Amino acid sequence: MSAQPSVPDVDNATLEDRLYTVKYEDPGDSHLDVKVPGFCAERCDTDDCIDVCPAGVWQQTDDGVPQIAYENCLECGSCRFACPLNNVVWEYPENGAGVTYRHG
Numbered sequence: 001m002s003a004q005p006s007v008p009d010v011d012n013a014t015l016e017d018r019l020y021t022v023k024y025e026d027p028g029d030s031h032l033d034v035k036v037p038g039f040c041a042e043r044c045d046t047d048d049c050i051d052v053c054p055a056g057v058w059q060q061t062d063d064g065v066p067q068i069a070y071e072n073c074l075e076c077g078s079c080r081f082a083c084p085l086n087n088v089v090w091e092y093p094e095n096g097a098g099v100t101y102r103h104g
Contacts, residue, residue, distance in 0.1 A: 019055060019072060027097030030070040032057065032079070033089040037065045040087065048082040075099050
Protein backbone atom coordinates (compact mmCIF):
# COMPACT_ATOMS: atom_id res chain seq x y z
CA MET A 1 0.00 0.00 0.00
CA SER A 2 1.43 3.36 -1.01
CA ALA A 3 1.61 6.30 1.35
CA GLN A 4 -1.28 8.73 1.08
CA PRO A 5 -0.55 12.45 0.82
CA SER A 6 -1.66 14.41 3.83
CA VAL A 7 -4.40 17.01 3.67
CA PRO A 8 -3.04 20.56 3.87
CA ASP A 9 -3.37 21.81 7.43
CA VAL A 10 -3.79 25.48 6.56
CA ASP A 11 -7.18 27.16 6.59
CA ASN A 12 -6.80 28.75 3.16
CA ALA A 13 -4.82 26.17 1.20
CA THR A 14 -4.01 27.19 -2.36
CA LEU A 15 -5.45 25.34 -5.34
CA GLU A 16 -2.02 23.78 -5.90
CA ASP A 17 -1.94 22.53 -2.29
CA ARG A 18 -5.37 20.97 -2.69
CA LEU A 19 -4.54 19.39 -6.04
CA TYR A 20 -1.45 17.83 -4.47
CA THR A 21 -3.70 15.75 -2.21
CA VAL A 22 -5.42 14.05 -5.19
CA LYS A 23 -4.04 10.59 -5.90
CA TYR A 24 -3.11 10.33 -9.56
CA GLU A 25 -1.53 7.61 -11.69
CA ASP A 26 -0.15 8.91 -14.99
CA PRO A 27 -1.48 6.88 -17.93
CA GLY A 28 1.46 8.04 -20.07
CA ASP A 29 -0.73 9.49 -22.83
CA SER A 30 -3.11 12.41 -22.68
CA HIS A 31 -6.80 11.62 -22.47
CA LEU A 32 -7.51 15.21 -23.53
CA ASP A 33 -7.07 16.91 -26.87
CA VAL A 34 -8.78 19.14 -29.39
CA LYS A 35 -10.47 17.53 -32.40
CA VAL A 36 -9.44 20.21 -34.90
CA PRO A 37 -6.73 22.60 -33.68
CA GLY A 38 -7.62 25.19 -36.31
CA PHE A 39 -11.10 25.64 -34.80
CA CYS A 40 -9.61 26.99 -31.61
CA ALA A 41 -7.37 29.50 -33.35
CA GLU A 42 -9.84 30.58 -36.03
CA ARG A 43 -13.31 30.27 -34.53
CA CYS A 44 -13.14 30.35 -30.74
CA ASP A 45 -13.27 33.71 -29.04
CA THR A 46 -14.56 32.68 -25.62
CA ASP A 47 -11.90 30.23 -24.31
CA ASP A 48 -14.57 28.40 -22.32
CA CYS A 49 -12.45 25.25 -21.91
CA ILE A 50 -9.82 27.39 -20.20
CA ASP A 51 -12.24 29.37 -18.04
CA VAL A 52 -14.27 26.40 -16.78
CA CYS A 53 -11.42 24.06 -15.79
CA PRO A 54 -11.08 23.95 -11.98
CA ALA A 55 -7.54 22.54 -12.19
CA GLY A 56 -6.05 24.90 -14.77
CA VAL A 57 -5.43 22.06 -17.23
CA TRP A 58 -6.24 24.15 -20.30
CA GLN A 59 -4.02 27.19 -20.91
CA GLN A 60 -3.94 29.69 -23.76
CA THR A 61 -0.93 29.79 -26.09
CA ASP A 62 0.17 32.46 -28.56
CA ASP A 63 -1.05 30.45 -31.57
CA GLY A 64 -4.60 30.15 -30.17
CA VAL A 65 -4.50 26.38 -29.65
CA PRO A 66 -4.86 25.47 -25.96
CA GLN A 67 -1.93 23.82 -24.21
CA ILE A 68 -3.15 20.84 -22.19
CA ALA A 69 -1.50 19.73 -18.92
CA TYR A 70 -3.50 16.49 -18.69
CA GLU A 71 -1.58 15.38 -15.60
CA ASN A 72 -3.53 17.93 -13.54
CA CYS A 73 -6.95 16.81 -14.81
CA LEU A 74 -9.57 16.04 -12.16
CA GLU A 75 -11.67 14.18 -14.75
CA CYS A 76 -14.73 16.33 -14.16
CA GLY A 77 -15.49 16.63 -17.88
CA SER A 78 -16.39 20.31 -17.68
CA CYS A 79 -14.20 21.24 -20.64
CA ARG A 80 -16.06 19.01 -23.09
CA PHE A 81 -19.42 20.48 -22.11
CA ALA A 82 -18.18 24.07 -22.04
CA CYS A 83 -16.72 24.06 -25.55
CA PRO A 84 -19.31 25.73 -27.80
CA LEU A 85 -17.64 24.20 -30.89
CA ASN A 86 -17.72 20.63 -29.53
CA ASN A 87 -14.00 20.52 -30.22
CA VAL A 88 -12.75 18.87 -27.02
CA VAL A 89 -11.66 15.24 -27.02
CA TRP A 90 -12.18 13.87 -23.52
CA GLU A 91 -11.92 10.21 -22.51
CA TYR A 92 -11.30 8.41 -19.26
CA PRO A 93 -7.65 7.38 -18.90
CA GLU A 94 -7.05 3.76 -19.83
CA ASN A 95 -6.20 0.84 -17.56
CA GLY A 96 -7.46 2.37 -14.33
CA ALA A 97 -5.01 5.25 -14.50
CA GLY A 98 -5.97 8.81 -13.69
CA VAL A 99 -7.56 10.21 -10.56
CA THR A 100 -8.65 8.10 -7.60
CA TYR A 101 -11.17 9.74 -5.30
CA ARG A 102 -11.35 8.37 -1.79
CA HIS A 103 -13.69 10.72 0.02
CA GLY A 104 -16.72 11.49 -2.15
